[in-house]
Amino acid sequence: MASLSTESLQRSVPAEVRELCQRLKEAGHRAWIVGGCVRDELLRRETAHEARGDWDIATSALPEQVQKLFRKVIPTGIQHGTVTVLMKHGQYEVTTLRGETTYSDGRRPDAVYFVDDIKDDLARRDFTINAIAYDVLEDRLIDPFDGAGDLSRRLLRAVGVASERFAEDGLRVLRGARFAATLELSLEAETERAIQPSLASYRKVSAERIRDEWLKTMKAKRPSRAFELMKDHGLLAISAPEMLESVGCEQNKWHAFDVWGHAMSCLDSAPAEPVLRMAALLHDVGKPRSRAFSEKTQDYTFYEHERIGAEMVEPMLARLRFSSDEQKRIGALVRHHLVCYDSSWSDAAVRRWIRRVTPELLPDLYRLNEADVRGKGRDCSLDLASLAALQAHVERVLAAGAALSMRDLAIDGRALMQELGLKPGPDLGRILKTLLDEVVDDPSRNERDALLQRARELL
Numbered sequence: 001m002a003s004l005s006t007e008s009l010q011r012s013v014p015a016e017v018r019e020l021c022q023r024l025k026e027a028g029h030r031a032w033i034v035g036g037c038v039r040d041e042l043l044r045r046e047t048a049h050e051a052r053g054d055w056d057i058a059t060s061a062l063p064e065q066v067q068k069l070f071r072k073v074i075p076t077g078i079q080h081g082t083v084t085v086l087m088k089h090g091q092y093e094v095t096t097l098r099g100e101t102t103y104s105d106g107r108r109p110d111a112v113y114f115v116d117d118i119k120d121d122l123a124r125r126d127f128t129i130n131a132i133a134y135d136v137l138e139d140r141l142i143d144p145f146d147g148a149g150d151l152s153r154r155l156l157r158a159v160g161v162a163s164e165r166f167a168e169d170g171l172r173v174l175r176g177a178r179f180a181a182t183l184e185l186s187l188e189a190e191t192e193r194a195i196q197p198s199l200a201s202y203r204k205v206s207a208e209r210i211r212d213e214w215l216k217t218m219k220a221k222r223p224s225r226a227f228e229l230m231k232d233h234g235l236l237a238i239s240a241p242e243m244l245e246s247v248g249c250e251q252n253k254w255h256a257f258d259v260w261g262h263a264m265s266c267l268d269s270a271p272a273e274p275v276l277r278m279a280a281l282l283h284d285v286g287k288p289r290s291r292a293f294s295e296k297t298q299d300y301t302f303y304e305h306e307r308i309g310a311e312m313v314e315p316m317l318a319r320l321r322f323s324s325d326e327q328k329r330i331g332a333l334v335r336h337h338l339v340c341y342d343s344s345w346s347d348a349a350v351r352r353w354i355r356r357v358t359p360e361l362l363p364d365l366y367r368l369n370e371a372d373v374r375g376k377g378r379d380c381s382l383d384l385a386s387l388a389a390l391q392a393h394v395e396r397v398l399a400a401g402a403a404l405s406m407r408d409l410a411i412d413g414r415a416l417m418q419e420l421g422l423k424p425g426p427d428l429g430r431i432l433k434t435l436l437d438e439v440v441d442d443p444s445r446n447e448r449d450a451l452l453q454r455a456r457e458l459l
Helices: 007-012 015-026 036-046 063-069 118-122 147-152 162-168 171-182 189-193 196-202 207-217 224-232 235-239 241-246 259-269 274-282 305-319 324-336 347-357 359-374 381-399 413-420 426-441 448-458
Strands: 031-034 056-059 073-077 082-086 091-096 098-100 112-114 133-135 140-142 291-294 299-302
Touching: 007 036, 015 031, 015 056, 015 063, 015 091, 031 036, 031 118, 036 147, 063 073, 063 082, 063 091, 073 091, 098 118, 118 133, 118 140, 162 171, 162 189, 162 196, 171 196, 171 207, 171 224, 171 235, 196 235, 207 274, 224 235, 224 259, 235 241, 241 259, 259 274, 259 359, 274 305, 274 324, 274 359, 305 324, 324 347, 324 359, 347 359, 347 381, 347 426, 359 381, 413 426, 413 448, 426 448
Parallel strands: 056 091
Antiparallel strands: 031 056, 031 133, 073 082, 082 091, 098 112, 133 140, 291 299
16 A cells, blocks of 8 residues: 555645645745545545545744745644644644654653654654655655555554654553544554553543543444453553443343443444443443342342442543533433333323433433443344333323423412412422422323412422
């Protein structure tokens, strides 16, 4: 693949990128397209991989020279040689060719210096597949580390000495796990051996950067590949040791995998939406702490594992700097993922269930439950039929317009305070909750006069 035709690259480069490079050339500078956009376009020729949407440019021009050549330029990372050029239809990062000094903190270079040779710039990058440049004006690949060949071999290999690359920036070992999953590559042997000796550098990586890599990983066809690597090479023991309790934890007869294996299968079965897949990854994390053997069934039980799991997940997500909304949604999905519906559920039972999980959570809960069922590794036709029956029952209940929250009641707190002389406080809250509970059980009670009379009795 090192001699691969650049025809697809030539066709896919936006006209504005070509114009930007041409203007730099006319001013006496060189310019190349670099990094992920080149990698992904080359990979697209080999597979059905989707091409990258953004285009990054490396140039021999200094940042101040770039700023003089274009009308709209933002100094987004000018201390590292990067500016963003705003064109009519897009914006493009333009970075001066550079080298880097030592990484004392294991996160960023102590200093950068500008260089003249594109090969020197490529030498500082993490993996060979990201160390490829393309000269769009001359239609030529610059690939000093055979990254194109590694793409063809489906291999992820560090540039130069792997241990040195990983020691420079601890995030690179996690990026390696992500690329192995998202690009469906195998780790080159020396690169893989260098991961565990580099964990001291990984410990310095901020929680925010780890979270971002996890969320990017969730877009892979099989994100489990990344988490298996994280488990095997010690990254999870640093970032999320709670998850390792699932490894080797035997399940009941309805599962073909242990708890860890089921989590991986569920993860891959879930739709490729980061928050939903995080819930799939963590939905059974509470099982090891709730596992018990039942003499009655001669099998294992996991009583309240969903509650225990939610209590474990919430501080873990906070530690990894997930947003409050993400923490809340993932925690709710873990807490409510266990659905044991059967034909004996009455309409009132379904209304109570909807009220407990909230209507807003239903679409994701259905998809998580389907992934959970498919992830068991056994015949799931009956469980899928039960899930479909639940969805149909829920739709019937919702179509009937049942009251499911206090805002659906025929009387509100303000009216109760006026009619009963109540003040805001616990008594008012308790009365409203009881009224809602009774209306959920019997929708015919949701009439203003009847609710007001019942509130008087409760008071």
